[in-house]
Amino acid sequence: MKIQLSPYVHLFQRDVRCYLYNAANNFFCEIDTDTYAHLKDNDLRALDRNDVAFLKQKGVLLSPEAAANILLDQKLKYQVHSYQQDVLGLVLVPTTGCNFACPYCFEERKPNVSMSDRVARQLIGFIKGHPNAKSINLTWYGGEPLLAFGRIQQLLEAFKTELSIPIAKHHMVTNGYLLTPEVADFMGKHGLKSVQITLDGTEEQHNRTRCLKGNSAGTFEHILSNIDVLLKHQPQIKVSIRVNVNKSNADDFFPLYSMLSKRWSDKSIYIYPGFIREDTPDGKNLCSRCITVDDGPEFFSMLRNRGANLNHRTKLVDKGCMANQINSYIVGPKGEIYKCWNDVSNPKRIVGYIHRKQLSNSNLLYKYMTETSPFDDPTCRQCGVMPLCSGGCAWYRMRNRFENGRFNVCSIYKNKQFLEDALLYNMANRSKKHTMPLIDV
Ligand code: SF4
Ligand code: SF4
Structure with a gap:
């Protein structure tokens, strides 16, 4: 029977050792030099019979039919996720108001609206x-959602008494300033599973930019104390701390990471860099201050060399995001519906309203659902790490396609050196506790 090498197999050597990675199923192993040479030379007839059986089982060697269908198989899985209706994805914005006055924040220019009864x-x-x-x-988002804690309480109680379906995943994105013990206890009681809190760097840096409105006093220590309270009162809630970084404060990440890791060494807490995305003046690309996907490998290798225990575990991504999932909605405080977090408060990006049957911007919904697919993109169709990426962010993809954008939407694993380093690092550190989450760049 004819066999061929899967297009998602990546073969590489480090020092005298040889390795094989199959991105289609995330299988990674060391192989002997003969097998490596035969695979590399596509001399499959020279392979040992037992090796052929093993490699077929691991999806490394495929029948011509399986090879011809491998992309269609992924496309089908992606589309099934896009149109599945058994899970309702809801990001709720109970208010667009915020208690912070961060100088870079677009929230400043947005109307301050809270959800009515x-x-x-x-x-x-x-x-x-x-x-x-x-x-x-369910995810709570804002503005600062905890400014509308009363509404969150009322809605969660109503969900419990009036809905017959459970909340399977429950998450909140907050600046952390209003995370009091009362809030922690209520949210814990209502099954909150995770919280994401953003810091702007070290204490000095953070206090310069993330100030309360009308009060220049810093918020860093107050937020950290609130996290202490949350971890103490509701230890089952996972806390992730996103540290905003760009090229101007990239060096601050490691000291902050070390300090926070020590402070919460015995807690379930994740600290990771969030690359700030700012456009060039023409809005076609990221500006030179940004750490882009091309700069990511160098940044992460610097951290790894300094001892930050990063978790760049490769994982399969067989679906898009809310933007291209039919049963996912971001609901603003006026009941307006968006398909992407980045669109909140932009009236041109409202696709409909929760109380109306008709869409108000069907063209935008159709574009998100059908025109951002990586399976229509010739580069993605040929890409060896497609199963780890599924095409990247649909919002930037749209801007590339319809607004002449030049945004790089690729996964960091497209960088072969980075992929190999990550695979080897994780192989060597399999048993170690990781203190960082999966990092999507
Ligand atoms: S389009 Fe991009 S930013 Fe918007 S929800 Fe999807 S991944 Fe997130
Ligand atoms: S976006 Fe880039 S990394 Fe992702 S599948 Fe397409 S080409 Fe590959």
């Missing part, structure tokens, strides 16, 4: 209007 009632009706949904994945 009427919209809250409509929201319950909207959820009930999805009879195929068996569970909800």
Whole structure:
């Protein structure tokens, strides 16, 4: 029977050792030099019979039919996720108001709107209007969602009494300033599973930029104390700390990471760099201050050399994001619906309203759902790490396609050296506790 090498297999050597990685199923192993040479030379007839059986089992060697279908197989999985209706994805924005006055923040220029009782009632009706949904994945987002903690309380109580489906995943993105013991206890009681809090760097740097409105006093230590409270009161809630970095403060990440890791050495907490994305003046690319996907490998290798225990575990990504999932909605405080977090408060990006049957911007919804697919992109179709990426961010993909953008949407694993380093690092550190989350760049 004819066999061929999968297009997702990556072969490489380090020192005198040879390795094989299959991105289609995330299989990685060391191989002997003969097998390596035969695979590299595509001399498959020279392979040992037992090796052929093993390599077929691991999807490294494929029948011509399986090889011809490998992309279609992925496309099918991607589309199934896009149109599945058993999970309702909801990002709720109870308010667009914020208690911080960060100088770079676009929230400053947005209207400060909070969800009314009427919209809250409509929201319950909207959820009930999805009879195929068996569970909800819920995220609180803002503005600063905890400025509307009363609304969050009321909605969570209403979900409990009025809905027949459970909240399967429950997450919150907050600046952490209002995370009091009362908030922690209530959210813990209502099954909050994780919280993401952003810092702007070291204490000095953070206090320069993340100040309260009308008060220049720093917020760093207050936020850290709140995290202490949360970890003490509700240790089951996972905390991730996103540290905003660009080229001007990249060197600050490691000292902060070390300090926070020591402070919470016995806690389930994740500290990771979030690359700030700012456009060039023409809006076509990221500006030179940004750490881009091309700069990422150098940044992470610097951290690894300094001893930061990064977790760059390769993982399969067989679906897009909310933007191209039909049953996922970002609901603003007026009941307006968006498909991407980046669109919140932009009236041109409202695709509909929770109380109306008709869409208000069907063209945008159709574009997100159908025109951002990596399976229509010739580069992605040929890409050896497609199973680890699935095409990147749909928001930037749209801007590339329809606004002449030049944004690099690729996965960091497209960089072969980075992929190899990550695979080897994780192989060598398999048993070690990782203190960083999977990092999506
Ligand atoms: S389009 Fe990009 S930014 Fe928007 S939800 Fe998807 S991944 Fe996130
Ligand atoms: S976006 Fe880049 S890394 Fe991702 S599948 Fe397409 S070409 Fe590959």
